Amino acid sequence: MQHVLADFSVSISELKKNPSSLLSEASGSPIAILNHNKPTAYLIPAATYEAIMEVVEDYELGKLVEERRAELSDAVTVSLDDL
Template identity: 40%
Template sequence: MQTIQANVTASISELKKSPAQVIKQAGDEVVAILSHNVPSAYLVPSAVYEGMVEMMEDYKLIKEVKTALNSKEKPIKVKFDEL
């Protein structure tokens, strides 16, 4: 059985019938859209999505920094004002 990764759920039929109502009832919460009681999609508020994108960008940057720190290349010293 698949885990539902949201506190709010709605069926595809509910979403088709009244998408604005589903969004309004969810408030700032992610909505799991269910098809036959199985999540088929997630409706994510824009603020949550923007936060997720920012976290993914931060994660990618952290990986790049770790790779650079673990490389054998000699770092180049620069002053902050030179950047």
């Protein structure tokens, strides 16, 4: 059985009827969209999606930094005057 990771859930047919009222009712919380009582999608506010994407980008950037720090022994020392 799949877990529903939202406080609000609606069927696809309910979503089609009046999406604006569902968004208002959820007050910015995620809405699980169910198909045959199984979550098929999550509807989240744009601001929440943007915040999630920032966290993902920060995480990926952190991984890149750690990878490059591990390769520090391969780095070539250059003085600013040589540039």
